[in-house]
Amino acid sequence: MDKEGIIQKLQEKVVALLTENPSHFLVDIRIKPTNNFKIFIDGDNGVGIDDLVKYNRALYKQIEEEGLFPEGDFSLEVSSAGLDEPLKLHRQYVKNTGRHVEVIQSDGQKTEGVLLSVNDAAIVVEAISGHGKKMEKTEHTILLETIKTTKIQIKF
Known part of the structure; x- marks a missing residue:
């Protein structure tokens, strides 16, 4: 699967995870050549570390179960859009x-x-x-x- 296809698939998964908390929203997904995925989430009232950990675990499990990377050669980071990140939305x-x-x-x-x-x-x-x-x-x-x-x- 190409980079854009992977981003699209991840985007769908993240948006589905966020439906349980409508104040949270997806800001950006970035992929480094080493299959390092960075997913940035924000919230109308911020987003807590516990929520980020929950999203990370759920997403990681989904990626493994679907076998998107059969060799297991990927890493996943789910974080808030920090102050050093530009506003996008x-x-x-x-x-x-x-x-x-x-x-x-x-x-x-x-x-x-x-x-x-x-x-x-x-x-x-x-x-x-x-x-x-x-x-x-x-x-x-x-x-x-x-x-x-x-x-x-x-x-x-």
């Missing part, structure tokens, strides 16, 4: 409303600020420049189709 943008983000658009333009809102076509980011009395807040509306990456920024 509309649902992730909604979940992270109110947080600091860095948005890089396809043309290379970078915008940093607070994610104020999300709709089906665009996001609104409030950037702050200057300090004290010279502080200015500017709202930037960025079309989703122009976004290359959006990452959460941790501010202390």
